[in-house]
Amino acid sequence: MNRSSNEIWINADNYDDWETSRPLLFRDDMRDTFFRWFRIKPNHKVLDGGCATGVLTRFIAKGLTTGAITGFDISPHFVKYGNKKIKDSGLAAKAKIVVEDGFNLSFADNTFDTVVNHAYLGVLSDNMAGLKEMIRVCKPGGNVSASVSARNFPKLKWEGDCSFLGKDRLNELIEKQEKAYRKITTVTVLKQDSHWKVMRFPKMFAVCGLKEITIHPYAAGFSYSDSYWSDEFKRFKIMSALGREIEILEKQRSNPKYAENGFSEQEFKELIDLYKLKQQYLINNIDNNDSWNWSASMHYIVSGTKS
Ligand SMILES: C[S@@+](CC[C@H](N)C(=O)[O-])C[C@H]1O[C@@H](n2cnc3c(N)ncnc32)[C@H](O)[C@@H]1O
Structure with missing residues (x-):
């Protein structure tokens, strides 16, 4: 397995990149729709992969009732900052972020009802290995999703x-x-997998054995x-x-x-x-x-x- 992308991310600390851009995607008035597309129920145990400072983690936590969400990231800086944001937002009872290497998660098989991520699988040097780990920790009958920035489309x-x-x-x-x-x-400089380009992810989900695959496009705008x-x-x-x-x-x-x-x-x-x-x-x-x-x-x- 090629884990070379870890070298790039392990010390990342660019907090504002995520805090200023991700709220444009995950707007409060879209939460019900995203829950449907990610197939999350309010009582689910959810995992958010490569969550950085946890903007998506907090967005999902706000919609959970008896459920809970765990975010993971390889950068300890993001995890520390993200947990402070969770605490400041009053969400600590149902959300937390932990340091994990997505190529080798410490969670047991079949742990989570739903596994999600945004812009995480695409930064990995081995996309399929990262996806397989997410599938491993998902319960049978549970759902795995990726939210993907579709760069091929012009802005x-x-x-x-x-x-x-x-x-x-x-x-x-x-x-x-x-x-x-x-x-x-290039992808080589960024140590990303050049085989599974982001538009091929639905096919990659099928190749990794997932069933009932759906695709939901969405746009994010700002003025x-x-x-x-x-x-x-x-x-x-x-x-x-x-x-x-x-x-x-x-x-x-x-x-x-x-x-x-x-x-x-x-x-x-x-x-x-x-x-x-x-x-x-x-x-x-x-x-x-x-x-x-x-x-x-x-x-x-x-x-x-x-x-
Ligand atoms: C492009 S950022 C996306 C962050 C976040 N999901 C968002 O969209 O705001 C990719 C994230 O994946 C994390 N990451 C990269 N490789 C990882 C690995 N092997 N295990 C866990 N996290 C990883 C990085 O630290 C970074 O936070």
Whole structure:
């Protein structure tokens, strides 16, 4: 079994990545639907694989009555931070996160009614080995699901009426930088399995023996003027999500491979400056309902039953 992806994740501590992006997927007004698609009942014993800081774990815990959820992750930083979030949210009686290696789980066979994950199986160097471990710990008749970000679909975007002056140039540079990133950061660099690409997961579920397989696509969208989101969350997203982009770009700009693949040092500088301008614009205009550029991305949930 190829476990090399563990090297990448074991010390991960990028908490804000998950806390700012995952609430867009797992919205409170979608909980009943997700319970149906993941096949979770409120009294179930649930396992959430590769849960990071546990945004999905907490989302599910809120819908459980007599049930309970355990999240696992290989990064002790995520587990510590995630358990604090669980405690602060008043969910400690029905949720916890533990350190586990998904290639070799310590849970006994047939322990959980439902096993789920979001964006976990896809980061593994051996997707099938990770899935088989999740199936092993699921009870016969129980269900295993994966929520998957479907990267092959283009993002739905509308640049809208946000009056931030640099927006067109910013979007141009983002696309150009992303193209260079995709050339440099291959699945081999990320130590991911290149055989089971994310769109093939339903087939992988069948190959691993799961029955009654279903696929449910869904989209996640965000706009800074969408009243679903609190001002507190919008501020957090402006500072953390855009701040994180800037932080990543600052690290990447010294890598000469970007210039070789069509994105220059000068463009990095311009892109970072434009992100900072946008951040300032959004903070200054948080109350005026002006920032109506928005985007949405596709995801899907695949589920199957263990015989
Ligand atoms: C892309 S993140 C997704 C996190 C989370 N499920 C979410 O969507 O917010 C992948 C997660 O899988 C975890 N992971 C990677 N390899 C693992 C392994 N062998 N065992 C357990 N967790 C692992 C990483 O630490 C990381 O938190």
